[in-house]
Amino acid sequence: MEQTILSARNDYIELKKFLADNRIEKVFLVCDSSIKFLRINSYFETLNDRKEIRVIRFTGFQPNPRYESVVEGVDLFHKEQCDCIIAVGGGSAMDVAKCIKLYANMDPTENYLKQQIVPNDIPLLAVPTTAGTGSEATRYAVIYYDGEKQSVTHESCIPDAVIMDASVLKTLPKYQKKSTMMDAFCHGLESYWSVNSTEESRKYSKEAIRQILSNMEGYLRNEDAVNEAMLMAAHIAGKAINISQTTAGHAMCYKLTSMYGIAHGHAAALCDRMLFPWMIKNTDKCIDPRGKEYLEKTFGEIAEAMGCRSAREASEKLEELFKGLGLSVPKAKPEDYVILRKSVNPVRLKNHPVRLDEETIDRLYHKILSSETE
Numbered sequence: 001m002e003q004t005i006l007s008a009r010n011d012y013i014e015l016k017k018f019l020a021d022n023r024i025e026k027v028f029l030v031c032d033s034s035i036k037f038l039r040i041n042s043y044f045e046t047l048n049d050r051k052e053i054r055v056i057r058f059t060g061f062q063p064n065p066r067y068e069s070v071v072e073g074v075d076l077f078h079k080e081q082c083d084c085i086i087a088v089g090g091g092s093a094m095d096v097a098k099c100i101k102l103y104a105n106m107d108p109t110e111n112y113l114k115q116q117i118v119p120n121d122i123p124l125l126a127v128p129t130t131a132g133t134g135s136e137a138t139r140y141a142v143i144y145y146d147g148e149k150q151s152v153t154h155e156s157c158i159p160d161a162v163i164m165d166a167s168v169l170k171t172l173p174k175y176q177k178k179s180t181m182m183d184a185f186c187h188g189l190e191s192y193w194s195v196n197s198t199e200e201s202r203k204y205s206k207e208a209i210r211q212i213l214s215n216m217e218g219y220l221r222n223e224d225a226v227n228e229a230m231l232m233a234a235h236i237a238g239k240a241i242n243i244s245q246t247t248a249g250h251a252m253c254y255k256l257t258s259m260y261g262i263a264h265g266h267a268a269a270l271c272d273r274m275l276f277p278w279m280i281k282n283t284d285k286c287i288d289p290r291g292k293e294y295l296e297k298t299f300g301e302i303a304e305a306m307g308c309r310s311a312r313e314a315s316e317k318l319e320e321l322f323k324g325l326g327l328s329v330p331k332a333k334p335e336d337y338v339i340l341r342k343s344v345n346p347v348r349l350k351n352h353p354v355r356l357d358e359e360t361i362d363r364l365y366h367k368i369l370s371s372e373t374e
Helices: 013-021 033-037 040-045 047-051 067-079 091-103 174-193 199-220 224-244 248-260 264-281 292-305 311-324 336-343 358-368
Strands: 004-007 026-031 054-058 084-089 124-128 140-145 148-153 161-164
Touching: 004 013, 004 224, 013 161, 026 067, 026 091, 033 040, 033 084, 040 047, 040 054, 047 054, 054 067, 067 091, 067 140, 084 091, 091 124, 091 140, 091 148, 124 224, 161 224, 174 199, 174 224, 174 248, 174 264, 174 292, 174 311, 199 224, 199 292, 248 264, 248 336, 248 358, 264 292, 264 311, 264 358, 292 311, 336 358
Parallel strands: 004 161, 026 054, 026 084, 084 124, 124 161
Antiparallel strands: 140 148
8 A cells, every 4th residue: 555645734634534433533653752842742732622532642652662661552552442543753652553453453451462363443643853864665664572672573564644844953953964964864774785775765865865965054053944854865765775775884883872872863873984985995795696796786886966077976975974964973882792792683684785793793883983084
């Protein structure tokens, strides 16, 4: 089913139509505390008075949401007999909402993670509040069980509709704007060079890369029209990784976020800015079945999308972009590198087009966490 993309107007008539078309009587709203700063909050606060549609808010989750939080959400959804789910937030809110939808018709006496997913027709609408994760466009969700990251994947958790509301970015702190933008940019890069890329995903990647770069300045100045364009760019990058998945940059960045307290997109940019030039120099280690020449052609296409004449120039532009945003490089202790290299999920590396072993990963982490450049 084709996903419906809507642009929010001041009265949220698009949301009103979604509720009417689906004959909604009780909304299950998955959101975090930041919603109180958003214009859309007043829409939900007055919905019962205006339309006699009740709103049940679920806020019982944290960043990097736990499985137990999702279980609580499923229980509340059933207890209140809600008939649709609306997610307003960043990646965590989206992940929780998607899992609640997936698990809503499963056996609550058994671990949901161990059960086979059976699609259901519960309407799901997403309102992304950052231009970064692209989660509203993907079949993936991430939750944590016993401290371990669990990837939940199913086509049926892709939201039926998405509302792009530029006003949500107005109050986003500058650091979060920068880091989420870089998350989307890294999605575009990694999807492009992924061994799973297709003609369709590369089309999305190219468009996302171009849109992010062309709208960056206005986005950082908080211009409304450009904010909506950046939301769309992140969404398109999400459509790309929905096909291809991410690669080593994301596999290597997860531990950086927890060890150094930096945002996910910041960590992804840290990694990809070193991976890109290293890959250009090591195409002889290509493991993409399409071969070394194909990979070199791909790097050339990425360069073109970035407005550069060569892959080398594109990798230098990525480094300049990182520095220009003022994103920091964490200070690592010698013992950190052992933890980091052992944290990388080998499954993620199957998507990466250039062979990586533990020794190479260790060397790359030393470059990532230093001022050294290729």
